[in-house]
Amino acid sequence: xxxxxxxxxxxxxxxxxxxxxxxxxxxxxxxxxxxxxxxxxxxxxxxxxxxxxxxxxxxxxxxxxxxxxxxxxxxxxxxxxxxxxxxxxxxxxxxxxxxxxxxxxxxxxxxxxxxxxxxxxxxxxxxxxxxxxxxxxxxxxxxxxxxxxxxxxxxxxxxxxxxxxxxxxxxxxxxxxxxxxxxxxxxxxxxxxxxxxxxxxxxxxxxxxxxxxxxxxxxxxxxxxxxxxxxxxxxxxxxxxxxxxxxxxxxxxxxxxxxxxxxxxxxxxxxxxxxxxxxxxxxxxxxxxxxxxxxxxxxxxxxxxxx
Amino acid sequence: xxxxxxxxxxxxxxxxxxxxxxxxxxxxxxxxxxxxxxxxxxxxxxxxxxxxxxxxxxxxxxxxxxxxxxxxxxxxxxxxxxxxxxxxxxxxxxxxxxxxxxxxxxxxxxxxxxxxxxxxxxxxxxxxxxxxxxxxxxxxxxxxxxxxxxxxxxxxxxxxxxxxxxxxxxxxxxxxxxxxxxxxxxxxxxxxxxxxxxxxxxxxxxxxxxxxxxxxxxxxxxxxxxxxxxxxxxxxxxxxxxxxxxxxxxxxxxxxxxxxxxxxxxxxxxxxxxxxxxxxxxxxxxxxxxxxxxxxxxxxxxxxxxxxxxxxxxxxxxxxxxxxxxxxxxxxxxxxxxxxxxxxxxxxxxxxxxxxxxxxxxxxxxxxxxxxxxxxxxxxxxxxxxxxxxxxxxxxxxxxxxxxxxxxxxxxxxxxxxxxxxxxxxxxxxxxxxxxxxxxxxxxxxxxxxxxxxxxxxxxxxxxxxxxxxxxxxxxxxxxxxxxxxxxxxxxxxxxxxxxxxxxxxxxxxxxxxxxxxxxxxxxxxxxxxxxxxxxxxxxxx
Numbered sequence: 044x045x046x047x048x049x050x051x052x053x054x055x056x057x058x059x060x061x062x063x064x065x066x067x068x069x070x071x072x073x074x075x076x077x078x079x080x081x082x083x084x085x086x087x088x089x090x091x092x093x094x095x096x097x098x099x100x101x102x103x104x105x106x107x108x109x110x111x112x113x114x115x116x117x118x119x120x121x122x123x124x125x126x127x128x129x130x131x132x133x134x135x136x137x138x139x140x141x142x143x144x145x146x147x148x149x150x151x152x153x154x155x156x157x158x159x160x161x162x163x164x165x166x167x168x169x170x171x172x173x174x175x176x177x178x179x180x181x182x183x184x185x186x187x188x189x190x191x192x193x194x195x196x197x198x199x200x201x202x203x204x205x206x207x208x209x210x211x212x213x214x215x216x217x218x219x220x221x222x223x224x225x226x227x228x229x230x231x232x233x234x235x236x237x238x239x240x241x242x243x244x245x246x247x248x249x250x251x252x253x254x255x256x257x258x259x260x261x262x263x264x265x266x267x268x269x270x271x272x273x274x275x276x277x278x279x280x281x282x283x284x285x286x287x288x289x290x291x292x293x294x295x296x297x298x299x300x301x302x303x304x305x306x307x308x309x310x311x312x313x314x315x316x317x318x319x320x321x322x323x324x325x326x327x328x329x330x331x332x333x334x335x336x337x338x339x340x341x342x343x344x345x346x347x348x349x350x
Numbered sequence: 351x352x353x354x355x356x357x358x359x360x361x362x363x364x365x366x367x368x369x370x371x372x373x374x375x376x377x378x379x380x381x382x383x384x385x386x387x388x389x390x391x392x393x394x395x396x397x398x399x400x401x402x403x404x405x406x407x408x409x410x411x412x413x414x415x416x417x418x419x420x421x422x423x424x425x426x427x428x429x430x431x432x433x434x435x436x437x438x439x440x441x442x443x444x445x446x447x448x449x450x451x452x453x454x455x456x457x458x459x460x461x462x463x464x465x466x467x468x469x470x471x472x473x474x475x476x477x478x479x480x481x482x483x484x485x486x487x488x489x490x491x492x493x494x495x496x497x498x499x500x501x502x503x504x505x506x507x508x509x510x511x512x513x514x515x516x517x518x519x520x521x522x523x524x525x526x527x528x529x530x531x532x533x534x535x536x537x538x539x540x541x542x543x544x545x546x547x548x549x550x551x552x553x554x555x556x557x558x559x560x561x562x563x564x565x566x567x568x569x570x571x572x573x574x575x576x577x578x579x580x581x582x583x584x585x586x587x588x589x590x591x592x593x594x595x596x597x598x599x600x601x602x603x604x605x606x607x608x609x610x611x612x613x614x615x616x617x618x619x620x621x622x623x624x625x626x627x628x629x630x631x632x633x634x635x636x637x638x639x640x641x642x643x644x645x646x647x648x649x650x651x652x653x654x655x656x657x658x659x660x661x662x663x664x665x666x667x668x669x670x671x672x673x674x675x676x677x678x679x680x681x682x683x684x685x686x687x688x689x690x691x692x693x694x695x696x697x698x699x700x701x702x703x704x705x706x707x708x709x710x711x712x713x714x715x716x717x718x719x720x721x722x723x724x725x726x727x728x729x730x731x732x733x734x735x736x737x738x739x740x741x742x743x744x745x746x747x748x749x750x751x752x753x754x755x756x757x758x759x760x761x762x763x764x765x766x767x768x769x770x771x772x773x774x775x776x777x778x779x780x781x782x783x784x785x786x787x788x789x790x791x792x793x794x795x796x797x798x799x800x801x802x803x804x805x806x807x808x809x810x811x812x813x814x815x816x817x818x819x820x821x822x823x824x825x826x827x828x829x830x831x832x833x834x835x836x837x838x839x840x841x842x843x844x845x846x847x848x849x850x851x852x853x854x855x856x857x858x859x860x861x862x863x864x865x866x867x868x869x870x871x872x873x874x875x876x877x878x879x880x881x882x883x884x885x886x887x888x889x890x891x892x
Contacts, residue, residue, distance in 0.1 A: 075774065075775075075778035076774050077774075077778075078774055078775075078777040078778030078781055078782075079772065079773045079774025079775075079776075079777050079778070080397065080398070080483065080774070081406060081483055081777070082406050082407055082777075083777070083791065083792045083793060083794070083814070084406070084806070084813060084814045085777070085780075085781035085813060085814055085816065086483060086781075087485065087486050087498075087500075087813060088500060089478050089498060089499060089500050089501070090478065090481060090482070090483060090485055090498075093478060093479075093481050094481055097481060124397060124398065125395070125396060125397060125398055125399055125571070126398075126399035126555060127571055127572075131571075132572070135571075135572060135573075191603075194604075194607060195607070198607060198611050199607060199610055199611045202611065205608070205611070205613055206604065206607040206608050206611045206613070207599065207604050207605070207607070207608045207613065207614075210570065210573030210574055210597075210598075294600060295600045295601040295604070296601065296603075296604060297604065298599050298600045298601070298604045298605075298608075299600065300572055300573055300598070300600065304600045308395065310772070311740055311741060311772065311773070312397060312774070313772055313773075313774035313775075
C-alpha cells in the first residue's frame with residue numbers, strides 16, 4: 044500500500060508539469076494581454092512595452108514558463124493586472140469555493156446515495172419511478188435555468204433567501220447555490236447508486252448474508268452498500284475537481300466570488316498569471332482527489348489489493 | 351418503509367437549512383434614511399490599480415469621481431466644464447496657461463491642496479517609469495517627450511512645461527496651441543495627489559486618499575468598497591447621503607435581481623435581457639439617457655484593397671445600407687440612438703453636436719446599392735466585420751448590420767461577421783493593423799469636447815486611429831480649431847473637419863449608446879452624468 048501511494052505521488056509530477064505547461068501555452072496563444080488592458084484605446088507603445096517588461100511578457104514563452112514555475116515553488120504566483128498578488132486572490136476565492144463544494148458534495152452524498160439506495164431496493168415501485176423521472180428532469184434542465192429559477196422563486200418571489208451571496212459567503216448562504224451546483228451530479232449519483240445496488244442485490248455474498256440471518260440493516264449497510272459504492276465514490280471523487288473549477292455558472296448567478304468567477308475574469312481579461320495560478324491549484328486538487336478515490340477503493344473492498 | 355424515513359429526514363434537513371438561510375440573509379440595505387443613510391450600489395471589479403492617471407475604465411472611474419475633485423468639474427446635466435479647484439486659468443496665446451488654485455481646499459487627511467499637489471501628480475502620471483495607462487493625457491505639455499519617450503529610457507524626471515510659481519499658482523506650456531485645453535482638466539487623470547501617495551504608495555493603493563466629497567472607509571478588493579461622506583469637504587457639491595457601498599457583482603443580472611428583491615438601491619447597468627421587464631419591475635425608477643459613447647465601423651485604410659481612390663462611394667453606400675433605426679429598436683430595445691454624426695448628443699448644439707452625416711446615415715437600399723457599385727464594389731466580393739465575442743453582446747448587432755447590408759445589396763455573401771475570441775486579442779489585432787476588413791470601434795469620451803471625438807480617432811497617426819485614416823485637409827482643420835481661441839469658432843472648424851470625414855466616410859457612425867440605471871424606492875434624485883456614471887453625491891434617501 045505504501046509503495047502504491049509513493050508510485051502514485053511520483054506519477055503526479057509529470058501530469059502536473061504537463062497540465063500547467065498546456066494551460067500556459069493556451070493562455071499565451073490568445074494574444075497580447077496588454078492590448079486588452081488599455082480598453083478601446085490603444086496603449087501608447089512606450090507604456091505597452093514597459094508593461095510587457097514588467098509582466099515578463101517580452102520573453103519567449105518557454106522562458107516565461109520556466110520563470111513562472113520557478114516562482115511557483117517559492118510560493119510566488121505573480122501579480123494580477125489590478126496590482127493584487129495572485130496568492131491574495133486565491134486566499135479570497137478558494138475558501139469560498141471549498142465551502143460551496145463541501146455543501147454540494149454533502150448534498151450529493153446524503154440525498155444522492157439515500158435516494159439511490161431507496162430506489163435500488165424498490166425497483167419498479169412508484170417511489171422508484173417518480174425518483175427516476177425527477178432525476179431525468181434535473182439532468183435535462185441546464186444548471187443556469189435551475190439556478191435562475193430557484194433564485195427568482197426563493198429570492199424575489201418568496202423572499203426566503205438573498206438572491207446574492209454576500210462577499211464573506213458563510214455556509215448558510217451557500218446552501219441553495221450548493222444545491223443548484225450539486226443538482227446534476229446528484230441525479231447521476233442517484234442513478235449510479237440505484238443501478239449498482241440493484242445489480243448487487245442478487246449477488247452471492249448478499250444471499251449468503253441474508254441466509255446467515257443477519258438483520259436487514261446490517262446486510263444493506265455492511266455488505267450491499269459497501270460494494271455498491273465503488274463506482275459512486277469514483278464519480279464523487281472526480282466531481283470534487285469538476286465542481287471547484289466548473290462552478291462558474293452557479294457562482295455568476297448567485298454572486299459568489301469564488302474560483303470559477305476569478306478564472307472567468309482572468310480569461311476575459313487575459314490575465315495569464317491569474318489563469319495559470321488558479322489552474323495549477325485546480326490540477327493539484329484533481330490529482331489529490333483521484334489519489335484519495337483510489338485509496339478509498341481498498342477501504343471499501345478488501346479484495347482489491349495493491350502491490 | 352425504512353428508506354422512506356431516511357428520505358423524510360433529508361427533506362426535513364433541507365427545509366431547516368433553508369429556514370436558516372432565510373434568517374441569515376434577512377438584513378438588507380443597511381443604515382437609516384435621510385442624510386446619513388447609506389446607498390448600496392452595484393459595481394464591477396476595477397481592471398487596474400486605482401490611480402487617477404492609471405484608470406481608464408468605468409468601474410475605477412466611478413470611485414475617482416467620488417473621492418477626487420480637479421481644477422474643473424463637468425456639470426452632471428449639461429457636461430459643461432466649470433471651475434472647481436481652479437480660481438482662474440488664464441492665457442493670452444492658447445499655448446501658455448497660468449493656473450491659480452483656490453486656497454482652503456485640503457485632502458481628507460488634512461494636507462493642503464496646493465499648486466505642487468497638481469504639478470507633482472501630473473509629472474508622476476506622465477513619467478514612463480510609472481506605467482500609467484493614461485499618460486498620454488499629458489502629451490500636450492512641453493517636455494512630455496523627455497519623461498515619456500517613444501523609445502528608450504526617459505531623460506528627464508519632470509516636464510519642462512510645468513512650473514510652480516507660487517503656493518497656489520503654476521504655469522503650463524503646451525507644445526502647440528490648444529484653446530480648449532482647460533476643458534480637459536476635469537478628467538480624472540488631472541486630479542491632485544497628496545504626499546502620502548508617493549511616500550506610502552502601497553498603503554495609498556489599498557485605501558486611496560483624495561479631496562472629494564467622500565472618503566474611503568474600507569476597501570476589500572474584488573468584493574466591496576465602502577465610501578463615507580466627508581463632513582469637512584470644502585466644496586459646494588457636498589454629499590447628500592451618508593455614504594455609498596459599492597458591491598462587486600459577478601453578473602449584472604444578479605445585481606438587477608438583488609435590486610428587485612429589495613437588497614440593493616442602485617444598478618447602473620440594466621442588463622439587456624431585463625429591458626423588457628424593467629417597466630413592470632421598477633415603474634418610473636429607470637433611467638435611459640444618452641451618454642458620450644459612440645459605436646462606429648472603422649475601415650482598414652492600411653490595406654491597399656480598402657484604400658483606393660473613389661472608394662469613398664463604397665463606404666458611403668455601406669453606411670446607407672445599414673438600417674440603424676430598426677437595429678437600435680429591435681436589438682437594443684431603444685437603448686441606442688441612431689447616429690447622425692461622429693460625436694455625441696451630450697455635447698449639445700453649442701458643443702458641436704449636429705446632423706453632419708445627413709442622408710449618408712439614412713437607410714436607402716437603392717441608393718446604397720448604386721453607390722457601392724460606383725465605388726468599385728466590395729473588395730474581393732465579401733467583407734467581414736470583426737468584433738470581440740466575449741463581452742458586450744456584439745455578435746447580435748454585427749450579424750444584424752451584415753444582414754442589413756446583404757439585403758440592401760441583394761447579395762447574401764456581401765458581409766459576414768468575424769468573431770474574435772477575447773477583447774484582448776481583438777484589441778491587439780486592431781491596434782497592430784492585422785484586421786482584414788471593417789471592424790467595430792467603440793469610443794467613450796474622456797471629456798465633453800468635440801475635439802475628443804475627432805482628434806484621437808481620425809487625425810493622422812493619432813493614438814486611437816486604428817484604421818490609419820488620414821486626410822491632410824482634416825488634419826489642417828483640426829489644427830486650426832485647436833489654435834482658435836474663440837470656442838464657438840473652434841467648434842465650427844471641428845464641424846468642418848467632420849464634413850471632411852463624412853465626404854471620405856472615414857468611419858461609419860452607427861449609434862450613440864445610452865447609460866441605463868435602475869433604483870429602489872428608498873432613494874430619489876438619481877441621475878446619470880454624460881459619462882453614464884451615476885451622480886452619487888446627489889442621491890437622497892427617503
